[in-house]
Amino acid sequence: MTREVPTPRGTTDRRRERVTIRAVAARAGVSAMTVSNVINRAGRASPATVAAVRAAVEELGYVPNVVARRLARARATTVGVLYAGERTPFLDAILVGALRATNARGLQLVLYHEEQLSLDAAEGAVLSLARSGADALLLVPPFAELLCDSAVLAELALPVAAIATDQVAPGMSTVRIDNRAAMADLTALVVARGYRRIALVAGRRDYSVSAARIAGFQDALAAHGLPSEAGLIVEGGFDVASGEAAARRLLARDVRPDAIMCSCDDMAAGVIAEAHRRGLRLPHDLAVTGFDDTMVAARMWPSLTTVYQPAEEMAFRATEQLIGAGDGDLVANDLIVAHTIVERESTASLRAVIT
Amino acid sequence: MTREVPTPRGTTDRRRERVTIRAVAARAGVSAMTVSNVINRAGRASPATVAAVRAAVEELGYVPNVVARRLARARATTVGVLYAGERTPFLDAILVGALRATNARGLQLVLYHEEQLSLDAAEGAVLSLARSGADALLLVPPFAELLCDSAVLAELALPVAAIATDQVAPGMSTVRIDNRAAMADLTALVVARGYRRIALVAGRRDYSVSAARIAGFQDALAAHGLPSEAGLIVEGGFDVASGEAAARRLLARDVRPDAIMCSCDDMAAGVIAEAHRRGLRLPHDLAVTGFDDTMVAARMWPSLTTVYQPAEEMAFRATEQLIGAGDGDLVANDLIVAHTIVERESTASLRAVIT
DNA sequence: CTGAAAGCGCTAACAT
DNA sequence: ATGTTAGCGCTTTCAG
Numbered sequence A, B: 001m002t003r004e005v006p007t008p009r010g011t012t013d014r015r016r017e018r019v020t021i022r023a024v025a026a027r028a029g030v031s032a033m034t035v036s037n038v039i040n041r042a043g044r045a046s047p048a049t050v051a052a053v054r055a056a057v058e059e060l061g062y063v064p065n066v067v068a069r070r071l072a073r074a075r076a077t078t079v080g081v082l083y084a085g086e087r088t089p090f091l092d093a094i095l096v097g098a099l100r101a102t103n104a105r106g107l108q109l110v111l112y113h114e115e116q117l118s119l120d121a122a123e124g125a126v127l128s129l130a131r132s133g134a135d136a137l138l139l140v141p142p143f144a145e146l147l148c149d150s151a152v153l154a155e156l157a158l159p160v161a162a163i164a165t166d167q168v169a170p171g172m173s174t175v176r177i178d179n180r181a182a183m184a185d186l187t188a189l190v191v192a193r194g195y196r197r198i199a200l201v202a203g204r205r206d207y208s209v210s211a212a213r214i215a216g217f218q219d220a221l222a223a224h225g226l227p228s229e230a231g232l233i234v235e236g237g238f239d240v241a242s243g244e245a246a247a248r249r250l251l252a253r254d255v256r257p258d259a260i261m262c263s264c265d266d267m268a269a270g271v272i273a274e275a276h277r278r279g280l281r282l283p284h285d286l287a288v289t290g291f292d293d294t295m296v297a298a299r300m301w302p303s304l305t306t307v308y309q310p311a312e313e314m315a316f317r318a319t320e321q322l323i324g325a326g327d328g329d330l331v332a333n334d335l336i337v338a339h340t341i342v343e344r345e346s347t348a349s350l351r352a353v354i355t
Numbered sequence C: 001c002t003g004a005a006a007g008c009g010c011t012a013a014c015a016t
Numbered sequence D: 001a002t003g004t005t006a007g008c009g010c011t012t013t014c015a016g
Helices: A021-028 A032-040 A047-060 A066-072 A089-105 A119-131 A143-147 A151-156 A179-192 A208-223 A240-251 A265-277 A311-324 A350-354 B021-028 B032-040 B047-060 B066-072 B089-105 B119-131 B143-147 B151-156 B179-192 B208-223 B240-251 B265-277 B311-324 B350-354
Strands: A078-083 A108-113 A136-139 A160-163 A173-176 A198-202 A233-235 A259-262 A287-289 A306-308 A334-336 A340-342 B078-083 B108-113 B136-139 B160-163 B173-176 B198-202 B233-235 B259-262 B287-289 B306-308 B334-336 B340-342
Touching: A021 A032, A021 A047, A032 A047, A066 B066, A078 A089, A078 A119, A078 A311, A089 A108, A089 A311, A089 B089, A089 B108, A108 A119, A108 B089, A119 A143, A119 A151, A136 A143, A136 A311, A143 A160, A160 A311, A173 A311, A179 A198, A179 A208, A179 A259, A179 A287, A179 A306, A179 A340, A198 A208, A198 A240, A198 A265, A208 A233, A233 A240, A240 A259, A240 A265, A259 A265, A265 A287, A311 A334, B021 B032, B021 B047, B032 B047, B078 B089, B078 B119, B078 B311, B089 B108, B089 B311, B108 B119, B119 B143, B119 B151, B136 B143, B136 B311, B143 B160, B160 B311, B173 B311, B179 B198, B179 B208, B179 B259, B179 B287, B179 B306, B179 B340, B198 B208, B198 B240, B198 B265, B208 B233, B233 B240, B240 B259, B240 B265, B259 B265, B265 B287, B311 B334
Parallel strands: A078 A108, A078 A136, A136 A160, A160 A173, A173 A334, A198 A233, A198 A259, A259 A287, B078 B108, B078 B136, B136 B160, B160 B173, B173 B334, B198 B233, B198 B259, B259 B287
Antiparallel strands: A306 A340, B306 B340
């Protein structure tokens, strides 16, 4: 219990008096502008002043007020994220990555959830995002596909970045992995573990990554001299239920596949559930793989062999690219980041399991 | 391809000219101040002016600039979230909830990740959060426990809210479920499904919810006349690995439990993995339950019976409470939200499974 | 009930 | 190399 003393310091004591740029300026014996220069532009002040200002900043514990900064600056200050569908672990990772990036620069992140997947709806979403202050856009699949030719979006002339897509469009930055190569790598692993009748639960057709992954799958089969049977590729909807449905179809075949690869972890969860339900012993009777390496991959059993797509990192990079676009030239560029094959228990080699 | 015409409108065309409050004022034939009044304070303007302003806002598509608003206002404008440990589905849900709440009011959300779980570290984190502009704090477990008696935090005099905790402290708002009742309800369900030797993988001791859940577990056992055997309660660390470890201990006992309840979904995932590994048939040989109903619960097999703790909603509410605390009186209050028992396959009744 | 003045904290653009 | 002036868009007094 501290004694109730009439507040001695300052006028109102309402909040701990913020240290402003003027306080620093006074302390360092320079003008506010000089402090600003020291902080923001390198080599605009003499070494002596820089030192003095730095010292003052240190002593006072000054941290620039991001709000004031944003108001004064002309550059982009709020990034809008446009996404659709249910929240998934993959999406959450993206949101957190974008949030970290905006946090780092004191910018605002605005979420917009649009359920409809039509061009009209997407354009409406973009418009209201722009209206509520977004001056840069981060697109989550499948909005890059939807908006790549949008006149409305072009008219707005905002920097736009799309993530986890295979749709590269002019005027739109992209941050993605090489989906085709990733799926080929993963398929090669499954083959190496001894599986031969390999099925694929592909993603939705309107997501550009889906086709790339199918191509990678077929690349690898061909490379290993395995036949690519049309019936062993079925289309899913990227969710658990569609994985279960696909597994039901695949496992009802006369000759069952001995491995089912999936275009996302959630569908793999569905496949695994269905396999368990039918009493199959995993991974001996059936290997399963996912894609993305979301948080669920290591939490199911058998733990899931999958491709790590660094969603959070990708969102972070894309957001930084968006932010950077404010001052520099806003060239759209296409960044391909590394993926990683993560081998877990769901593809344990046939031999190893028998042992 | 649109023709390249010298931009006719405005000076620079740099950005789509923002509609400012002054534009609206001009359109409505009033002063900027009146527009502000119409928007922010009810009943401060005559019905006629209100109508005129509303019309002007509508026609121009005016949306207030949140940055300018925040700079001008005195109230809380940036909420800091203090969290620790690995990112989990539960934590992500909290972050998204908080983000939605700040978005709704045009405020900033700042994340701070502190790995150390000591009072000193926590106070340091709070301080640097405050320094970087946070004027309200959202505490994720176990920071409420850590900081409830902190003099540093008290000195700062910021509104603070803690979420998903059982630690209610004066001067700190809380949003939580009734953990004891929730665990009792869930235990009652397990008993009702025919399981009798029920074990519990409790949470870490330094999280206040852990004790409450143990109490609820014991309440229910007592209510049903079942003995509470000390050896059947083991402490876990809220992660998958600790769930596996706990399952190893529990399943190695002479008389195996027929159900293992866990204080979070992740530990349940670990228990399920270990049970599968030992060749147990789930849920017949062993029922498992989780807690939280995170996104993994429905993605494992058997799908997990658990308690839905509305993490996103709780974070949203807590953040709103924090924001509201800015203008009104900052009374700390303790909000208990409803939990829901979610029954899935992991506790299918013994009879049903045998059929 | 309405509006004029002043300024939140910072940074362009221009002097000096 | 440094400082002056002006103003980002809004809201808080406090007068009319």
